[in-house]
Amino acid sequence: METNAPFTVLCVDDEAIGLQIRKALLEHAGYHVLTALSGVEGLVIFESSPVDLVLLDYLMPGMNGGEVARRMRAVRSEVPILMHSACVDLPADVRELVDDVLSKGEGPEALLHRLRQVLEAALKRGM
């Protein structure tokens, strides 16, 4: 992995407007952003494209974030996953499965900060 190339973040969320804004925020912060509007779509992209980090919503119709994370782990377990949800009662097994959990509404600085932390931790693991 080349450190000077932008990191690729896969954003999965069923809220189209929120996803669009989050993409703008992350791109503004220098990331390369892929988006998916459902868990199934996110899995397809995850399997076909190189991804450095997954920013995953939990409550989605059809397949929820927990299930998506489990399947991604089965494909490439080294890719870090940051669960980013407004859900207040996230199941404990999902919390354990992902690298970190961030509540929606904590603000963009918190999001960018945690994203960097998770990436750095993953890079450290990879060395």
Added chain:
Amino acid sequence: MNLEEFQRILRQAFLVPVLALLALAGILLWQITDAQKAQRWLDQSDEVSAEIAELESLIMDQETGLRGYELTGDPGMLAPYKTAAPLITNHFASLRQMISDNPAQQANLSRISERYQAWLAFAGGVLTRPAALTNSGLDRRGGELMAGTRSAIRQMTQTEARLRQARLENTILLERREITVLLSGTLLVGLLLGFFSLSRLHRVSTAYRQSLALLDKRREKLRTILRSIGDAVIVCEADGSIEFMNPVAEALTGWPEDEAAGHLLGEVFHIVNEYTNEVAENPVEKVRRLNKVVGLANHTVLIARSGSRHVIDDSAAPILNQQGELVGIVLVFRDVTEKRRVETALAASEKLAVAGRLAASIAHEIHNPLDSIGNLHYLLAQETDPSRRAEYLELAQQELDRTLQISRSLLNLYREPNAPVQVNVAEMIGSVLLLLKRRLDNQGIKVAQHSADNVAVEGFPAELRQVLTNLIINAADAAGANGKIHVRSYAAQAEEFRGTGAIIEILDNGPGIPAEIGPKLFQPFFTTKGNHGTGIGLWISMGIVQKHGGAIQIGNSTDPEYPGARVWVYLPAHTMATSFSRSTPYIG
């Protein structure tokens, strides 16, 4: 003594005297017939004697005629002789018939006949000779023959006289016996009937006394039961005056029974509307007017003699006799002040529980746009390109609108107007589904909604939303993961027992309602959801629908696409509900 036995005694009391009198009449009839028979024999003897006397007189006439002829030779003197001859033959014949039952008299008659024939033969000889040749010798012979005849006649007369005497004695004897039998029979039957009636009467009166005692005991027991009963009971006469009060009624009204007795109910039982203090209709008047069991109006407060107030639930029922006439009124009521407080608290807690069930999904709904707004604010602070800034501002406005819409839906669950308002049914269903969307999505429930436009009802929107939220969550829980539900609404036509309004139906494709739990669905604290349900959702829903004057039914669906449960709710276009109406159901 049971009724059957009593009727048997009644039958006996009727039949026995009739039979005894019939028997007595039979015996008397037999006696009278005997006496009559004896009398007839006596009469017969008299007839025989008269006949004999007649015969003798005729024979004497013949002899007189013959003798006249012998003395004078004048054939004219023979007229009596000739006239008597056929009559004598007739009398012999009739006599023979009359004494056909008596051989002794028959012998006597035969002797008379023989001797008369002998005399007749002599007379024939006299008549064949010329009158001049008569002599005294011949005459003497005729006299002897006649004397024999007459002695035979006398003997027969005497025999008949003796027979008559015997028959007379027999008749007298029979008459005496008749009187004896009449007197003794009457006496005997009278005595028998007297004793019989006494014994029957004794049995009946004993049984009657026992019945009275039993009745008394039952009456006392009934009073004891009424006294021990936990509800207040007042019994009134048909005119409304108090006849009985139990201790609970005494405590609630503040009137002791002996003091209240005879007073009109209205003087003791003061009831007013809980909120307006208007005097409520006297239940006795209401029963008299409607002649059926009546319940109290909502929110009735009983004001005791001391002025203390108790919210009561009551019913009054007519007491009818067997002819269906009103003979009294019984009033049963209870203090429900505490119960009403508990129910109000329960209804409030259910309202909070609905909010609790929605809190997580609402937080999610609000956090999503808030997150976006935070991000946009961050971007706006750093962005200088005006077109990008305009785009961000537009997006921020959209997300703000969404937040407002959700918070308004949430507030609508609580904010309630003071009087019923027009509620558009389709809009109401839409806004409830909006609040529930996240939760239903998360459960993987597909919702189909078909609402007819422009269907409106009158009511309290927050309460109606609470009902809908409850029913939709129930349907989603029943449908299970990846299930589907159908919410539809349409205008309700006026029918016999309801006016126009709206019908809302909620169908699911779950397992349906098992027959055994159907009747329990609307009971408080009944739940099929274990610890996840409070068990009062449907109970409260029913109360709210009832308050609006609507109806709610739960059954199984016949729609092949949604084969599970079907909830049917009717809401009237115009409601009588006020903000004072209770939201807890009337059940039972």
